[in-house]
Amino acid sequence: MGNVFGVLPRIEYPVTEEFESMLFNQLTYVVSLFCLAILSVINVAVVGYDQTIVLSSDFNATQSFWYHAIIKPPEPGTLCEPHVFNVGDTLVTNASIFEWKILAITRPNAGKSGVAYSGTTLDSCDVAQMSFYGDLRTWSLEIVAYSACRGSDDLEVIAYTSFSLSPLPGRRGILPRNDKVAQADQALGDLLITATDDMGFRAWDAFLRSNRTGAVAFSLSADFEFCPPAMGLINGNPQPCAMNPPHFNLTAANAITANLDLYQDSSFPLSITKTHLTLDDMITPPINNILHLALAAIRIDLGNPSPNNFLTHPESLNQTLTATFPKTPFTSQAQSLLYTTLNEKHFVKESLDSDDLPIFSIHGPSTVQAVYVCKFMKRKKTGNLIITVFVATVSMFTSGWAVFILIARYFEG
Secondary structure (H helix, E strand, O other): OHHHHHOOOOOOOOOOOOOOOHHHHHHHHHHHHHHHHHHHHHHHHHHOEEEEEEEEOOOOOOOOOHHHHOOOOOOOOOOEOOEEEOOOOEEOEOOOOOOEEEEEEOOOOEOOOEEEEOOOOOOOEEEEEEEEEEEOOOOEEEEEEEEEEOOOOOOOEEEEEEEEEOOOHHHOOOOOOOHHHHHHHHHHHHHHHHHHHHHHHHHHHHHHHOOOOOEEEEEEEEEEOOOOHHHHEEOOEEOHHHHOOOOEEEEEEEEEEOOOOEEEOOOOOOOOOOOEOOOOOOOHHHHHHHHHHHHHHHHHHOOOOOOOOOOOOHHHHHHHOOOEEOOEOOEOOEEOHHHHHHHHOOEOOOOOOOOOEOOOOOOOOOOEOOOEEEEEEEEOOHHHHHHHHHHHHHHHHHHHHHHHHHHHHHHHO
């Protein structure tokens, strides 16, 4: 054992020597104090903060500290993790008018079936299809709207929203409420009820004139021209799909009579009835008005600033809605209550007691409300901060001091 330790060098301790130069000593003290101060400041920034998890509604949330005047602050979007949505999850935009459910994810980017959302605007989203169902037996109307987001790697989904309007409390749908737009939201609900009255009164008139044997329920679907902001506004210039009245095609329709006969149009290849349904001026004009109103409301929710939205641009009202419903064998000529309401009342900002309609406005591109997990920095408590900074500073200064003495001794020798 002694032979093993005999080959190792003996442990030594340094001999204390003084540097003779007074100037060298003075400069060393000054520089040392300066270095201690600099190291303390650096260590406050380096070890004086702990990473903490914060839930934020803003994916681009960032932080700014005093030391960012020296080093580059974090870029927006680098502190938070994307929010992952899956099929069946609920989406609500920052306008908070409708509640959407994801029906399909057309381009997953989170695993095999999820989509990671990082707060991008809904510039590629628009209504693709709507279905309509009205029933005199329950005095109710239901609309289901399908929206698609295409051409965005961040959110390529198909989502749907549905709402029902009825004087029956059990069948009455409620729009989501946002305190910031409560007045406009209430007005929107009133307009949808007015449009429902247009359809209901006209269908009821036809039903009575048929000796209560006519249609009591209508159902149809419509395909809409796809015109999201990314297509309707290019370099700030409105394109034809955003300028012309919104276009849609009624692709399928059927009706049920009081004696439960089923009427179908030609869109059903395997029809279960021989009775053919022809959409005429009895129901088409009020249904068109309802669908146009639903489209205008949804585009506000999606943040689509298209100039052909008569809710945000009243000058397009006459080109979009039918003002007068024509006379038919089973209905009289009648003025549209929806058109009259919009045409006679001004779009002005007034108090909640005013009879005027509030201005419907789009404050900017819509985003999906989501909660993001963010990694923020938080300053340590004072006692912990002092100890941590002291230990780090002493450790760094001691190491540097040893190197400095070694170099100084070398040059002095």
